[in-house]
Amino acid sequence: METLVCKNITKSYEKGKKALDRLSFSVPAKGILAVIGRNGAGKTTLMRILATELMPSSGTATMNGIDVVKDAVKMREMIAVLPQESRAVNWMTPLQTILSYLMYRGMDYSEAREKAHEALAGIGMTKLEKTLNSKLSGGQKRKVLVASILASDAPIIFVDEPTTGLDPISRSELWDMLKRLKKTHFVFLTTHYLEEAEKLADTICIIDEGKLKGIGTLGEIRKLVKYQYSIKILEKGKKVKINEGEEVTGEDGFAQIMTTEKEADRLSSRFIKEKVRFSINPMSLEDIFYYVVKKPINAEEEAKDYGTWF
């Protein structure tokens, strides 16, 4: 079976700061693996190591049996990468962008041109193939880059926060592309949009401060948490006595209770009776992330100094 295996991957920078700290896991190399974490958690560092762009300080990783540290040349035949904050080069057109990338991968001009045409047709951008990238929208530019790596025929795709900064429609279009892609490729996706991971991923990996906090299917990740339900009380400052579970106060000032099915049933009955406004949902990935990492996904490092959440 094709797998991605990381053994004690560590990456240290100057002053001893560890971006990754003895990261070890093994997952099937199929579908989408979404690596989630806050800014600076180590997602991009992990991706760049696996994509042979960055050497780890120690540890090894193999993908489908190929050692990404020692056998980078072989690995590069198998992978295509969409880096974080990558942009389609302004002075090229979408056709030229895809064509030149495919030639870098070794294809000859005519084959690359044919594939580029097909790729643009696949994303519905044939009419824009000769428009300068500088004149395209942010979403269109990103689609051109995704189409480039799709056209490469590489079986393993790395995409680093591909939807950051995109409008909801462009984001949805890109999600559709990734959904199609995962049927035939292994996609390594990093994101800090938990909704994205929840919608797309077959396997989810939670990283915080360079350490692995959990990995598995969404079902398996749910088991990291002993609670199944999340109740939000839509009245600020409302105090609730709970028998089982944990209560937190979100940035919006509303109290949120993570609890068991039985306690959720009891509390919701009580709130209905007392006419307390509330919402109840199964634990989302965001709730689970908070429970595991003890910080919300969008919390900045600086927030620790001021204690904005608690």
Place this chain on the structure above:
Amino acid sequence: MGRGSNQLIASILVNAIYAMQGYPTWIVNNLLSPISIIILVTFISKGALIGEAIAGALITLFVGTGIMLQADLAHLKNDFKYQDMIVSSPTSAMTYMVGMALSNVIFIIPSLVVILVLAVIYIHASILAFVEVFMVLLLLYLFSVVLGFFLSTFTSDVMQSWSFTGILSLLMTTIAPVYYPITYIPLPYRYAFYLSPTTYAAEIIQNMLGYLPLSTMALALDWIVIIGLSIALFVVAIKKNKWREY
């Protein structure tokens, strides 16, 4: 064609052909810079230095495009993250760098044609002398490319790269005596201009074209400096090469 050739052509397409197609004003910009100084030197010298000025324009073209490479590399790497996509592809560092270096030669071809036409009209030298001049220009180009690679390892922002390009171009092709013989500079100041490698290259070229008499010793020294600097920078650039980062 082989895989390596396709990868080299990809660099030429990205950094020369498509760049010229997308932004043709760059072609004009490439040409105007050396032409403007040819005009200036020719009028001020009342036509006496037109040959030297055209030879200087050739030096400017080759050195300018070589130095510009560091800004191109930094722009593609930092602003578009393009190099990261290529690092993780089957293209090797050497193929990418050679392709990029070739692309900048292709980029100056339109300007080169115009200046060569002027050279054929105004410089009366043997074909052998022209061949020798091109050997020097090629060496000078390699030097400036290596200098570009070397500098690109220090820069992380395109604005900084452009400032390096501007400073080096001015120092090496405008302030240095490449458009006129160094003998026009008064002796106490002349030594300062030998800090620029283009001064040595200009001396060799002006000597070959019959504009500057030089002793065999002086000529040999010029060659030693140019070749020595190129090799030294090449070694440093290779050592500091950051294809796969550590």
